[in-house]
Amino acid sequence: MAARVPNLSKSRYQKGLQCHRQLWLECHRRHLADPISDTTRALFDMGHRVGELARERYRDGVLVEADYRQGALALATTRELIRGGAAALFEAAFDGDGVFVRADVLLKAPRGCWDLIEVKQSTKAKDEHVTDAAAQVYSIERSGLSVRSAAIMHVDTEYVWEGGDYDPHRLFALEDVTDQVRSHLEILPARLAEMRRMLSGECPEKRFGKHCRKPYDCAFLGHCQASLPDFAIIDLPWVTDEQLAALQADGIYSVTEVPPVYPALQARQQTVCRVAAERRVWFADGLAPALAAAERPLFFLDFETVTSPLPLFPGTRPYQVIPVQWSLHRLDGDGSLRHWEHLHEDRADPRPGLVEALLDRVGERGSVVVYSSYEKTRLRQLAEELPAYADQIAALEARLFDLEPVVKEHVQHHEFRGRTSLKRVLPALVPDLGYDGLSIADGQTAMVQYEAAVRSGQNGPARAQLFADLREYCARDTLGLCRVYQHLAERAGLI
Numbered sequence: 001m002a003a004r005v006p007n008l009s010k011s012r013y014q015k016g017l018q019c020h021r022q023l024w025l026e027c028h029r030r031h032l033a034d035p036i037s038d039t040t041r042a043l044f045d046m047g048h049r050v051g052e053l054a055r056e057r058y059r060d061g062v063l064v065e066a067d068y069r070q071g072a073l074a075l076a077t078t079r080e081l082i083r084g085g086a087a088a089l090f091e092a093a094f095d096g097d098g099v100f101v102r103a104d105v106l107l108k109a110p111r112g113c114w115d116l117i118e119v120k121q122s123t124k125a126k127d128e129h130v131t132d133a134a135a136q137v138y139s140i141e142r143s144g145l146s147v148r149s150a151a152i153m154h155v156d157t158e159y160v161w162e163g164g165d166y167d168p169h170r171l172f173a174l175e176d177v178t179d180q181v182r183s184h185l186e187i188l189p190a191r192l193a194e195m196r197r198m199l200s201g202e203c204p205e206k207r208f209g210k211h212c213r214k215p216y217d218c219a220f221l222g223h224c225q226a227s228l229p230d231f232a233i234i235d236l237p238w239v240t241d242e243q244l245a246a247l248q249a250d251g252i253y254s255v256t257e258v259p260p261v262y263p264a265l266q267a268r269q270q271t272v273c274r275v276a277a278e279r280r281v282w283f284a285d286g287l288a289p290a291l292a293a294a295e296r297p298l299f300f301l302d303f304e305t306v307t308s309p310l311p312l313f314p315g316t317r318p319y320q321v322i323p324v325q326w327s328l329h330r331l332d333g334d335g336s337l338r339h340w341e342h343l344h345e346d347r348a349d350p351r352p353g354l355v356e357a358l359l360d361r362v363g364e365r366g367s368v369v370v371y372s373s374y375e376k377t378r379l380r381q382l383a384e385e386l387p388a389y390a391d392q393i394a395a396l397e398a399r400l401f402d403l404e405p406v407v408k409e410h411v412q413h414h415e416f417r418g419r420t421s422l423k424r425v426l427p428a429l430v431p432d433l434g435y436d437g438l439s440i441a442d443g444q445t446a447m448v449q450y451e452a453a454v455r456s457g458q459n460g461p462a463r464a465q466l467f468a469d470l471r472e473y474c475a476r477d478t479l480g481l482c483r484v485y486q487h488l489a490e491r492a493g494l495i
């Protein structure tokens with residue numbers, strides 16, 4: 001039976017551009033969407049906060065108060081405000097040609113025209129922002145208004161926050177996208193017609209591709225993937241849309257089903273498929289000398305950082321990456337293990353204290369084992385930002401020993417699934433020490449929750465518990481790194 005064609009909105013139009021099936025599910029089976037995580041909710045909240053700050057640039061602006069459940073009220077209020085001569089509107093509502101939109105900022109321009117500004121917490125205008133603005137211009141113009149220009153207001157990473165209130169005139173930059181919007185408007189009516197036709201029919205077939213995560217994570221990933229095998233082709237490293245289409249056309253959905261020779265895949269992808277199918281665990285001969293290059297005592301180091309569109313610490317810029325925590329394990333020749341940690345807990349500049357504490361613990365000899373180039377990048381950044389410590393930090397950087405390239409080159413394990421991140425490698429090589437059971441089990445959650453706690457400044461048991469969880473998480477990373485090193489050293493006959 002044909003489905004009822006629902007109304008569209010600018011966000012539904014975006015979903016339809018990303019994937020017709022996603023739009024169909026959004027309109028007809030909304031209850032199948034994945035639950036929204038606390039981390040995602042915190043990112044939404046940040047987006048709202050950024051939007052509110054953007055409004056402060058326009059002191060005479062009027063907010064259309066109706067919320068997202070009060071569309072009719074929002075439309076009526078908008079009409080009334082425009083009739084009353086408002087010069088700047090926030091969240092103005094339009095429903096031209098059945099496309100419901102709320103405009104972040106709408107400014108009166110000469111000769112009865114309007115300028116549209118869409119606020120984003122990104123650092124530049126992106127393609128998806130242009131199509132978003134185009135849907136708004138379409139709806140506004142179909143409602144009888146003329147739009148003179150469209151711009152994206154994004155965060156300006158040159159702005160240095162000195163503390164106090166954020167300055168909305170320096171925090172944001174405007175990027176005119178009128179030409180791109182006009183260009184998209186040429187194809188928008190046809191896209192809308194396609195979407196409406198599709199929505200009146202059955203749910204489109206599922207076709208995985210990069211579009212499932214770009215430009216946004218699809219809300220129905222869990223639903224679509226529910227029927228997929230454990231190691232699905234969409235999780236194959238370096239997989240392209242063309243390869244996914246070829247595999248799906250051949251009825252292959254599991255990496256373990258890929259034939260031994262499958263020319264559409266690269267050689268390194270075929271290796272991943274073979275390792276998975278054969279459940280192979282393999283250590284190369286050169287592992288021992290590669291590991292022996294690390295000098296004892298061995299230190300194992302991990303940084304956690306925070307980055308935000310709204311700087312958290314005075315003297316820093318939007319999206320500047322600021323280390324706020326480290327964990328350090330020290331392994332001596334007799335097998336004894338010691339641990340130190342540092343977590344910055346207030347809104348003073350965390351960097352000097354963090355560096356001093358680290359230099360104090362890491363001493364002057366022994367390799368500092370890290371996993372990936374992330375710590376090296378952070379140390380270089382700290383040396384630039386804190387010249388007084390530059391020489392000591394450079395000496396520390398010279399002692400870094402990156403274990404990830406060693407793993408990449410010398411270990412194959414079917415549970416790695418072609419990846420070599422610590423999150424993948426640790427549970428495979430050291431099954432008794434994964435990340436299960438931790439309240440915080442990934443870096444993004446750690447960062448988002450840390451920022452919320454420090455920004456709010458609230459004290460109490462919840463904050464104390466969060467900081468304890470953050471310490472536990474970071475300590476697990478360096479203990480895990482140490483255990484991976486020990487496991488490999490044992491396999492290589494070094495201990």
Ligand code: SF4
Binds near residue numbers: 019025
């Ligand atoms: S998971 Fe992919 S195929 Fe499924 S609805 Fe989302 S974007 Fe479309």
